[in-house]
Amino acid sequence: MxxxxxxxxxxxxxxxxxxxxxxxxxxxxxxxxxxxxxxxxxxxxxxxxxxxxxxxxxxxxxxxxxxxGYRWSKTPTGQFVDGHERADVVEYRQVVFLPIWAELLSRTRIYAASGNECVVQPPSTRRVIIWNHDESTYYANDRRKIRWVHKSETAVPYAKGEGASLMVADMVSPDYGWLRSPDGTETARVLFKAGKAREGYFMSEDILKQASNAMDILEKHYPDEDHVMVFDNATTHLKRADGALSARHMPKFSPKHGDKWDGTDWGERRQPKNWGVEVPMGDGTFADGSPQSLYYPEGHERAGVCKGMGVILEERGYEGALKIRAECPKFQCEKGATRCCCRRMLYNEPDFVGVKSLLE
Incomplete structure (x- = not known):
């Protein structure tokens, strides 16, 4: 009442x-x-x-x-887990990357928070200019960040916008800003309309072309300094040469049928899974620095055929490699294992580990 x-x-x-x-x-x-x-x-x-x-x-x-139940807020987004704290990544960062980075920074200009250059003792060698590669994609509806979000709405991995997109790829440094010639007529910037029905996708070939153009500009207009270009580890930046060493799809044994290294003479449906490549791999390297061919030489009854992981490892001194299994289930080897399977053993070989990407 x-x-x-x-x-x-x-x-x-x-x-x-x-x-x-x-x-x-x-x-x-x-x-x-x-x-x-x-x-x-x-x-x-x-x-x-x-x-x-x-x-x-x-x-x-x-x-x-x-x-x-609605709140005026940003759209909830899912969280992607990266591998920054994996043991091998941490070891590489601490042992390899950071020492090299510290040496490079000792030769760069240092700037205060105000943007003014700090007065420091100039290096005894040439100045180093660090150029960071940046790729940003802008979508037609990117502006819709804040909206009424219902309390029951769960976070999902954020798709970067909706509608047509425009990718901008460029090189930037704290010393010169965006990479271009002093008069602005030459630039490293690339505008790309990604999409199946548009300009396709920004692939490794496009990255290499942009990097080559950037180096031409630096060599022509900034020859008195040493330049370091920094790229992230995106897949398109890590592509290796077609003939680069790789144990990922190599079979343990040579093919049982036919003599062609690419399996083209096996007959219909007789090629084994993961067998056959378009370009033969280059030579490996023995511990003493001498080359090791991964294919049987001319004059051999199976000339040109891949030896397989077992024979390659035994030639490198790993006795009994032919009796070791080809690969652990789904290639998920036990932590710390080094001789659990042929594929892991080859993966750990210095010449296979040291293969550089085309960009490098």
């Missing part, structure tokens, strides 16, 4: 209406507005059914959005 009189209650307190309103907003889609409630309640059939003389104000609609 209310001894102070009566007051009006909100129709939003009616569970059926709140559910009706929520379903209406969900039917609109991802980008709902408080104004959608105002417009919904302004419909004649809705006002008649709810016995309203007019719709609500925008401020009231914004309060209602919160009452039914």
């Amino acid at each position: 209310n001894i102070y009189g009566t007051w009006n209650s909100s129709i939003l307190e009616e569970e059926d209406f709140a559910q009706e309103l929520l379903l209406h907003l969900q039917g609109i889609g991802k980008y709902v507005r408080a104004m959608d409630i105002v417009e919904y309640l302004d419909r004649e059939e809705v006002k008649s059914r709810l016995k309203l003389t007019k719709t609500i104000s925008l401020a009231t609609a914004q309060r209602w959005m919160k009452n039914i």
Whole structure:
């Protein structure tokens, strides 16, 4: 009993209406507005059914959005797990990368937070300019970052925008800014319209072309300094030469049928899984530095045929390699294992480990 009189209650307190309103907003889609409630309640059939003389104000609609579980915030995004703290990555970072980086920084210009160059003793060798490669993709709907998000909405991996995209790839340094000639007529910047029905996809060949153009500009206009270009480890940056050493798909034994190294004479459906490459791999290297051919030489009864991992390892001094299994299940070897399978053994060989990418 209310001894102070009566007051009006909100129709939003009616569970059926709140559910009706929520379903209406969900039917609109991802980008709902408080104004959608105002417009919904302004419909004649809705006002008649709810016995309203007019719709609500925008401020009231914004309060209602919160009452039914929406919050004005950024779209929740999923979190991708990287491998920055893997033991092998940490070891490489501490033992290889950071010492090299420290040596390079000792020859670069140092800037204060204000942007002014700090006065330090100039290096005894040439200055080093570090150029960072940057790729940014802009989408037609990237601007839609903040919206009404319902409390029941879960985070999903964020797809970088919706609609047509434009990728911008460039090189930038703290010393010169974006990489271009002093007069601005030559630039390392690339504008790329990615998509199957557009310009395709930015592949390794495009990266190599951009890097080559950047080096031409540096050699022509900035010859008095040493330049270091820094790229991340994206797949397109790590592509190796077609004939580079790789144990990933190498069979343990030579093919049992036919003499062709690429399996073209095996007959229909007789090629083994993961067998056959378009370009033969180059020579490996023995521990003493001498070359090791991965294929049987001319004059051999199987000349030109790949020896297989077992024979290659035994030639390197690993006795009994032919009796070791080709690969651990799904190539998920036990932590710290080095001789669990032929593929892991070859993976750990210095010449296989030391293969550089085309970009390097």
